[in-house]
Amino acid sequence: MTVRFGVVLPTLEIAGRGSYPVADAAVLAEELGFDSVWAVDHLAFHTGLVEPVTALAVAAAVTRRVRLGFGVLLAAMRQPAWVAKQIASLQVLSGHRVLLGVGVGGENPAEWAAAGIPRDERGRRTDVLLDALPTMLSGRAVRLPSPYDLDVPDLAPAALMPPVWIGGRSEAALTRAARRGDGWLGLWLDAGQLARRAELLGVLARHAGRPAPSVGMTVFVNVDDRDPARARREAAAFLGSVYALTPARFERYLVAGGSAEVTEQLAAMVAAGAEQLTLLPAAVDYRTQYERLALMTASLAT
Template sequence: MDVGITLPGFGHDIIAFAQHAEGVGLESLWHGDHLIPLNPFLDSTLVLATAAAVTSRIKLGFGVMVVALRPPAWTAKQVATLQHLSGDRVLLGVGSGGDAHGEAAWRAVDVPFAQRGKRTDAVLDVLPGLVRGTPVGLHGAQVVLSPGATMPPLLVGGGGAAALRRAARYGDHWYPAFVPRAAIAAGVARLTELADEFGRPRPGVTVGVSVALGDVPAAAIDRRVKGMTDYGVSEEAAREVIVTGSPARAAERFAALVEAGADRIVAMPFTEDRFRQAELVAAATVAV
């Protein structure tokens, strides 16, 4: 099992945190992708490029890039550039964008919110060829980007039926977050069926998990539950999926997700002691 951790959404300690996460042995770093979010958030491509420049081993994940907000050629150019800068360490999480952040970002770039799923699929149809630098038809012309790069592993975010179908059709991994163990197991079973329909191997599974290890005040957990309910998660489900307690207890929770079908865990710390959280998550990884 691989275990990664999310970077802070913003702040001057992103560089130090990236180096710290690599130093404690975590597999990957992840950053979300929001144009007009509920909370302040730096640009994902620039943050990951910065992390690439100050690390040498740890993988760099988009969790997840909302590709429908961008022209596909620019998306491919950025991904290929990051592959070159990082030495092929990119994990390309993609998603269609959800309801939680509203339609402001979509209006800002003149993309209809209702068409986000269709546009996401259209980008994924051409993205691998564009990244690799092979000829791709766009708007009636052949486009070749140079220099081409290795197409990174593609992870498809989301927990619904459309996301599962998209993951089976395009993805190397399915990437749900904040979902119970039973939903992972059910999703893996459905993913297997869909992959068979598309004649592809069943994608792997990366699971995003909200964590706060060690001695955490109940009020901090309550605030996190409230934040998750704002994203459409029920309070009962939010309390079920949050991972708290000792590294040994977290290891048990991670192992249960692996048993359900997960190959990678992405820890999403929600307390202020992020550097300590990285250490505790790394300790949990060793204990699995």
């Protein structure tokens, strides 16, 4: 099994010290041999955050090979026709390199209120949008049923439907991935939890009459051979700032320490079924983390 490794771009304010060096990070990631670069999505959160379509368009302009991943897009927060228009445009301009990660979010009710979208409709809206998106991207008109109840005319440019990665760790997310996804992208899971969910994903896919989607994980990581304890402290401080959580809530999901320790933990996720590992440096100095991770992941790629 070939394992693909991607890195999350520094679209979080804390990662870029307020400067958001997305273009430089994308170039570096491609030079270091990563397969993909990813951007996270929130309208409003505990830290500043660059909008992902914009960030990935910048990354597309300065790279030629890496795939461009949404990790993950809160599609239900957006108007469907504009989602299709933006995805198609990014596909065409990038040479069809998009990986469309989609999730339902929900951690911050205020952003859903600001977008004018009922938070309790986000799952249904996501499903309806995903069902209609291939038709919209093909340039054909489509009617979206409730809760949208709207007609979308022919859109141009048309584009190929990108691979869909469904994000989340709940059974609802797994069910959505089994029915509508090419892949499933987990988060906040250790290797044991990942293995159990990967097994359930296969069962759900068989019940849906579909092949099992690929298994992926977004991993919060920090590597420092000179001071492994510092790596763990820095990662905890980073996530505390981004998610406004106490360390007790997320420490078990951190992959932080020396390179041998981090390699072992990533290898455990590969053994649990991960075919795609999306690495989010839980560190202010993303460049150093990219370089350290590139050295480590080469041995795990095959």
